Amino acid sequence: MAMECATLGPMPKDFLKNAQSRYDVVVIGSGLAGLTAANVLARQGRSVLLLEQHYKLGGMATWFKRPGGHIFDISLHGFPYGMVKSCRRYWSKEIADSIVQLDGVRFDNPMFSLQTSFTREDFTKKLIENFKLAPEQVHAFFDKARGMNFYDDQQTTTRELFDEFFPGREDVIRLLMEPITYANGSTLEDPAISYGIVFSNFMSKGVFTFRGGTDKLIGQMTEVLQESGVDVCIRCDVTKINLNHGKVASVEVNGRTIECDAIVSNANLRATIFNLVGEEKFDRGFIDDARAVRLNNSSTQVYMAMREDESLDVNELGDLLFSSTAPTFQTEALLSRDITSRTYSFYYPKVRPEGQPRHLIVSSTNARHEDWADLPDDDYEASKKDLCETTLDALDKYVPNVRERLVHIEASTPRTFQHYTAHIAGASFGTKFEGLAVSRALPQQITGLYHAGSVGIIMSGWLGAMNYGVIVANEVDNQLMTGGSASTTGFEKTVAGEVAS
Amino acid sequence: MTREEIRGEVLEILKDIAPDEDLSNLDDKASFREQMELDSMDFLDIVMELRKRHRVQVPEDDYVELASMESTVNYLEPLMKDIQKV
Numbered sequence: 001m002a003m004e005c006a007t008l009g010p011m012p013k014d015f016l017k018n019a020q021s022r023y024d025v026v027v028i029g030s031g032l033a034g035l036t037a038a039n040v041l042a043r044q045g046r047s048v049l050l051l052e053q054h055y056k057l058g059g060m061a062t063w064f065k066r067p068g069g070h071i072f073d074i075s076l077h078g079f080p081y082g083m084v085k086s087c088r089r090y091w092s093k094e095i096a097d098s099i100v101q102l103d104g105v106r107f108d109n110p111m112f113s114l115q116t117s118f119t120r121e122d123f124t125k126k127l128i129e130n131f132k133l134a135p136e137q138v139h140a141f142f143d144k145a146r147g148m149n150f151y152d153d154q155q156t157t158t159r160e161l162f163d164e165f166f167p168g169r170e171d172v173i174r175l176l177m178e179p180i181t182y183a184n185g186s187t188l189e190d191p192a193i194s195y196g197i198v199f200s201n202f203m204s205k206g207v208f209t210f211r212g213g214t215d216k217l218i219g220q221m222t223e224v225l226q227e228s229g230v231d232v233c234i235r236c237d238v239t240k241i242n243l244n245h246g247k248v249a250s251v252e253v254n255g256r257t258i259e260c261d262a263i264v265s266n267a268n269l270r271a272t273i274f275n276l277v278g279e280e281k282f283d284r285g286f287i288d289d290a291r292a293v294r295l296n297n298s299s300t301q302v303y304m305a306m307r308e309d310e311s312l313d314v315n316e317l318g319d320l321l322f323s324s325t326a327p328t329f330q331t332e333a334l335l336s337r338d339i340t341s342r343t344y345s346f347y348y349p350k351v352r353p354e355g356q357p358r359h360l361i362v363s364s365t366n367a368r369h370e371d372w373a374d375l376p377d378d379d380y381e382a383s384k385k386d387l388c389e390t391t392l393d394a395l396d397k398y399v400p401n402v403r404e405r406l407v408h409i410e411a412s413t414p415r416t417f418q419h420y421t422a423h424i425a426g427a428s429f430g431t432k433f434e435g436l437a438v439s440r441a442l443p444q445q446i447t448g449l450y451h452a453g454s455v456g457i458i459m460s461g462w463l464g465a466m467n468y469g470v471i472v473a474n475e476v477d478n479q480l481m482t483g484g485s486a487s488t489t490g491f492e493k494t495v496a497g498e499v500a501s
Numbered sequence: 502m503t504r505e506e507i508r509g510e511v512l513e514i515l516k517d518i519a520p521d522e523d524l525s526n527l528d529d530k531a532s533f534r535e536q537m538e539l540d541s542m543d544f545l546d547i548v549m550e551l552r553k554r555h556r557v558q559v560p561e562d563d564y565v566e567l568a569s570m571e572s573t574v575n576y577l578e579p580l581m582k583d584i585q586k587v
Contacts, residue, residue: 044553089518089546467542474549482558 015235015254023049024261024480026251027266028238028276029419031059031341032462034266035221035453036090036469037476039472040266042228044477048261050230051253053237053422057222058429060264060421060454062460065212066408070305073214075347077102077320078183078461081205084468095220098211103178104318105207108398109341110327111171120203131172137493141165142203148196150458154433161192174191174329178322183344184460185296185366185429194433194457201463209319213352222368227422233447236257237422238267241276241449248448262448262476266469268292268423269435273442282445290438296429297335298414300367302391306359306406309410317346325394337371340388340403343396361392361399369414369425430454450476506586507577508570514550518543529570551577555584 006430027038028053038050044124056062073122092193105118114130116122120488127138144199146163159175166172173188180186180198192256210217225232240252241263250259265272270293273279281285306312326333326340343364349357375383388409395402436456442449454460459468506562508529515524522537525574533539547567551557557580559567566576 040549045551086542089542307561470542471545477549477552478558481552481556 013235015233016256016258019049019233019256019258020047021230022049022262025049025262025264025476026051026238026258027261027264027329027455028251028272029053029059029266029453030057030232031266031453031465032061033454033465033472034059034264036047036086036466037264037266037296037452037473038230038232039221039225039228040090040470041472041476042230044227044473046477046480048230049258050225050232051236051238051251052232052234054420055234057216057232057234058214058218060417061214061218062420063462066305068145068305068308068358068407070358070360070408071213071215071352071353071355072303072305072360072362073345073347074301074362075462076206076214076351077209077347078105078179080201081208082201083208083309083466086463086470090466092468095217095224098216098220099208100211101205102207102319103314104320105231106318106321107175107178107323109174109319109324111174117206118202119206123175123203123255126175127172131169131175133166133169133172137165140142142200142239145196145203148193148200150193150197152193154191154193156192157189157232158186158192158195159188161195162188162325164493170215170328174324175358177329178324178341179320180477181334181366182320182322182364183369184457184464186457187334188329188456189331191433197458198461198464207320209351211351211353213355216290216352219306224225235372238276241265241272243277243281243446246281248446260448261480262450262480264450264452264469264472264476268295268427268453269425269431269439269453269455270295271422273438277449286438286445289434289441292434293435293438295371296426296454297366298369298426299412299428300339300372300387300414301412302363302388303410303412304361304392304402304406305365306361306397306405307407310359310360310405312346312348312361312399314350319346319348320344321346321398322500323394323398334366335355335368336368337383338396339350339365339390341365344395344398361395362363363395367414369418369427372413373425378416384413387411387413393484429457429462431456433457443479502581502584502586504574504578507581510586511547511570511573512553512579514547514554515521517550527570529574532569534568539547555581557581557584572579 002006011043024042025045025048027034027050029051053332060075063071073212084096084099096424104115123136127133154231163221235252238253243248248263250257273290321344324341347360374430388411392403414426417428433456437456439451442451449467450472454465519537548559567573
């Protein structure tokens with residue numbers, strides 16, 4: 001799919017050529033929330049058009065290929081077990097059957113170094129034996145996190161939660177927080193409930209990945225979408241949502257107007273409101289709330305491919321390695337251009353057993369868009385090169401002589417993420433907590449307009465985004481059938497409390 | 502549909518949603534959650550299946566009626582009495 005344009009000659013291809021003039025539902029964006037909403041709605045019997053601005057489906061669930069049989073995944077490793085059930089229910093048994101547990105997660109920083117299966121059982125053991133905590137203290141913390149739900153107090157921060165259970169224990173905080181920051185960009189300043197809900201999901205059974213890689217997953221999903229009857233169009237950038245008397249009427253895309261009764265926007269929440277619809281179409285109070293929604297941070301990544309005759313040992317490195325040279329865990333340090341914390345995802349041939357046996361490493365770091373956005377081209381290229389070099393310096397501790405053992409290295413920045421996902425500021429984890437309420441309130445402002453995607457921390461990550469797509473699809477289906485009550489917000493809050501991320 | 506037919510339809514939906522559960526000894530009076538591993542996404546799936554298969558709309562405020570088989574059939578009986586079993 002990616003390469004087909006190269007051979008088309010002078011006439012631009014009409015990517016919308018097979019689209020009808022009218023659909024029950026238009027889904028804008030094919031991240032996991034958009035894909036899943038489209039599939040569920042088509043299975044409910046709705047006519048659905050899925051529009052993606054990029055040439056690939058998947059959004060942040062994506063990959064790219066480099067010569068020599070190297071395939072880099074952007075966001076694959078480390079989702080919770082709940083993906084098995086969601087994939088089976090909303091996609092197919094084949095997709096669910098490819099989900100496998102990661103072998104191990106490693107931590108290495110000035111405070112501690114350890115390897116864990118990332119389950120409640122193993123974490124409890126480590127906290128008692130390595131960190132010398134009292135068992136009742138550990139159990140009480142897990143129970144507190146497990147019992148948290150959406151209705152609870154939203155004022156308490158994650159930092160305050162940790163201080164209540166583990167006062168003065170910066171090492172424990174680091175163990176408990178670092179992986180979640182990697183998973184969804186959340187920080188110690190975010191609400192404790194968002195931490196507790198997400199952490200408990202991971203802690204139920206460990207962390208998982210998709211055997212075959214992101215390319216296989218999205219390929220299988222594309223086949224299922226076709227079976228379900230979804231019309232899928234890539235390279236179709238929706239520029240405007242048109243209304244008629246406060247109700248969704250159509251979208252404008254590639255010079256065409258396509259009519260619809262409902263829209264699910266899997267575009268960035270703020271882009272949906274301010275760019276696609278226009279603030280004059282909403283109540284003032286809603287716009288104030290929407291303006292106050294903070295985007296989550298972006299990321300940098302460094303992609304490295306080992307030479308064909310080189311290999312990495314999973315028993316030594318694990319699948320995920322949370323490394324840091326910072327003395328303690330701090331949000332500011334995590335986002336700084338002066339990188340001290342890196343999460344390495346190691347990809348072994350077991351991830352793609354059918355492909356060529358390759359070993360790859362992806363180093364991820366949270367980053368601020370503004371630190372990269374305005375760099376002149378020369379500085380930008382130099383900064384990317386520096387990012388690669390400093391990453392290799394840091395990685396050498398774990399993969400000795402890594403420079404000589406590589407065949408390929410390149411970096412992505414917040415500008416890269418913005419370019420490919422079209423998300424404002426390259427946000428790689430959606431919005432902060434307050435984004436969820438604004439996302440939920442959209443259909444009360446404009447009949448037929450819905451948003452699904454990474455919002456509010458708890459609805460982010462692969463599972464959170466997928467399940468949010470289902471929740472919103474149910475609402476849309478409800479509205480299309482009754483034409484009436486457009487929101488089931490209260491129930492979805494309950495769901496949010498249980499199934500996130 | 503009769504009560505028994507409605508019960509059969511709900512059972513079919515539950516089988517699809519929770520394929521690993523043994524439903525042969527389901528106690529109609531006890532809550533589903535006491536007897537099976539169901540989370541709120543599963544209840545959402547029940548609502549979506551009822552809408553898809555029987556065009557029965559369960560408003561959000563009524564989701565609590567789907568707690569047990571007996572309460573579900575009680576709730577659905579007036580809504581589905583005029584639907585012919587296929």
